[in-house]
Amino acid sequence: MSSKQELIRNFSIIAHIDHGKSTLADRILEQTESVSKREMEDQVLDNMDLERERGITIKARAVKILYKADDGQEYIFNLIDTPGHVDFNYEVSRSLNACEGALLVVDASQGIEAQTLANAYLAIDAGLEIVPVINKIDLPAADIEGCRKEIEDIIGIPEDCPAISAKTGLNIEDVLKKVVTDIPAPKGDENAPLKALIFDSYYDSYLGVVVYIRVFEGSVKAGDKIKMMNTGALFDVVEVGTMGTFGLVKTESLSAGEVGYITASIKNVADTRVGDTITLAENETESALPGFKKALPMVYSGIYPADGSKYGDLRDALEKLRLNDASLSFEPETSTALGFGFRCGFLGLLHMDVIEERIEREFNLDLITTAPSVIYKIVKRDGSEIFIDNPSNYPPQDEIAEAYEPVIKASIITPVEFVGGIMDLCQERRGVFKDMKYLDSVRTELHYELPLNEVIYNFFDALKSRSRGYASLDYEPDGYKLSKLVKLDILLNGEIVDALSFIVHEDKAYSRARLICEKLKENIPRQLFEIPIQAAIGGKIIARETVKALRKDVLAKCYGGDITRKKKLLEKQKEGKKKMRQLGTVQVSPEAFMAVLKFDEEE
């Protein structure tokens, strides 16, 4: 083993949301003088506004840090950040696979929580050495000993983990020492053929796609012809280097054990799939790294600009986002209610939320989105087979011979006391129980087969609320299953609003129909005429509500001739009306539309 690798430590920081992952990353950068306090833009690693606000990391990032240890040696720390949500479990697992160890941050006042566990197990699965760090010991509610015991009992890691305050900078040095002593150095054969893992990539308008890699074996340099082993794509390396705190730092080569980037005039992030293995085209490694999966959209939704004239802007926004996000797919669609928009495919609901929010924020567009849908498989009476990701294309019931819906294999890890509630939830969501095993005296793992369209409606939130946040969910697609599906149409004032149609299991149609009608009633402002709201399957009305006609609004007094308030009220009302969508004869605000679609069955 070369001495070079002995001085490298590749690690991630994993934590439950808000336990201080990003703050710790900041302090490590500061303490190692990778950035000065003055230069310190809060939380260098999370550099999207959205991530900072939501307190979650969406895209992985990495940074190289130099650390002068007490033994006089200068170590190279490669800190690889991970996204933190079940939609991105795959990305997390790839990032972890690029490391030898992980710092597991636990909030001293909160103790171990769901994500702490979920992430810890991901890291253990990836064969990582785990270094627990007890954070926030400056808080009055901090219970360091209790936290230590919990870590030992639940995760099974004993003893002397550093107790720190990332906020005040207390004991950060202990963490750095632990990284050196406890996290193993990489041990790859530098002379073997190149074997490198892609754990992230992004599009840069000058360099093309910048691919973040961890080299396991061999080395790579500018001029090498490389091959993506799963996609088969070939590229000529233009540049290699490492990730400095403030940008890319070009180097001669990257070799076994190192973390860095490659550019190769790659135009499309889809060619650089996370989890793929890079090797040399002329000297291939024997086998690709295990665990590669192609990111397939699981959830579809129609996205429309709230202001119809912004269709072009929306297209530009989606195209720009796709440059960096190979898992986002979209194609144009039209709705009679909403006009021109796009049918978009997402990895999951959080991915959908994040994309929508980025469009609204970074591109300043207001959106209307339709209910999320999965892809149904329909075998028609004429024998043809079609796939439907948009309820508008659902064929009439009498043309359908068989309808299939996608199912997932779900694995739920939960403390034992919540098993009953979670089994009820899975039952309500048409889940089929597979098996259950006790992981240890406190935790249980449940396996269910669940229809995906039940999971995309707030399943994750319901799971969290029934387990006080402790249960975690992982899932993988498991093909199609024969089902009894119906298309539910919503009529306002007698006219079908196509954007509100959705596909649902027959057994759920009535309750869902009632819920939607009630939600619409709550959210459609009274207008000068009565508005019937109906839900129908085929021609049959199965639920109905009525928005009564507006009889009265506020007759404010203009006391003492102060008319400003009244004027503002009317102007605001006028503004509000301008944003209204005309659905047939009925005006509905985009907010009302969204409220209806984001309903929560737990209510």
Next chain:
Amino acid sequence: MKKNKLGIYIHVPFCVRKCAYCDFYSLSDRSSISLYADAVVKQLGEKSGEFEAYTVDTVFFGGGTPSLLPPEEFEKIASVIYKNFDTDSDLEFSAEVNPATVTNGHLDAFLRSGVNRVSVGMQSALDAELRTLSRIHTFDEFISTYDLIRNRGIKNINIDLMYGIPDQTIETLAETLEKTVALSPEHISAYGLKIEPDTYFGRHTDEYSFPDDDLQSDMYLYICSFLAEKGYERYEFSNFAKPGYECRHNLKYWNRDEYLGIGPAAASFIGGKRYTYTRDLDAYINNVQFKAEPELEESRYIDNEEAENERIMLGLRLTKGIVPDDGLISSSEQYIKDGYMKYNGGRLCFTEKGVLVSNYILSDLITDRKA
């Protein structure tokens, strides 16, 4: 030379205590009342220079509770108006009072000052409803005050009523109306209770049962037909008068005539500019005494487009309505067809059914302004 007409409004920001529904600017701490009166006197004196081309034809003491001003302070302020402004021989001089705060001394001061119209806050003839509103008086106390004012020779009296009070019914409203018209006031205002956030009702909404929109609509229509039958003409959304007794001061607001507001939180509309003083008594007093002008909450010139919107939103409050331009003729077409608006001669106005949803309709009729 023909002079411009001016209305003067004096805001008296003191009350015995705050009513449960009220979010106007008023304070129950009355310790600065004479400092306040001095400031008003000083400001009127200073302002008068700007109004040499004007004749004051209406004065309105509102509040708050103007009858909390000691009679001598009231007189002092009134005399400054006469001394410094040109006043019309047909001056309408209104003072608002609350029952149980009016003494013979006040009426002496009113009469000496030329007050010829008094507005009394009655709100309801039912003591239970008065308690709910946390009014400071009973119905009997109101009657005493009313009789006192009438007997001292005030020939133009307004009674303020309220509908939409928690637990109010058409029956209790009818009782209030009966008892009101039995007194033969010249003018009646009937305002719907609106729950404002920064009020007792706003903070305790859940604890009360407010009449719903349908009942409130029925109440409004009931008031309109009841009072019409008794000879009170509805000349504005919420104002009813015997012929010739419309409040000329309040008409200025709806006709976009000029008025000067004095006192904290008072609003003015002069020379195409609207401005409002801040809701802060101490700042008002200090600024008047030690600086040129009270602090402004808001001040802006109204351009032609905004003026047209104001004409629509204010003018359409009046039963006589406004003369519509082409834009308004077409935007109101559907509302006329549906019975919410109508033509009255050449003027466009709301029907009673339309009054109830006037905000909804007005927000369509006003034009978009690029703010």
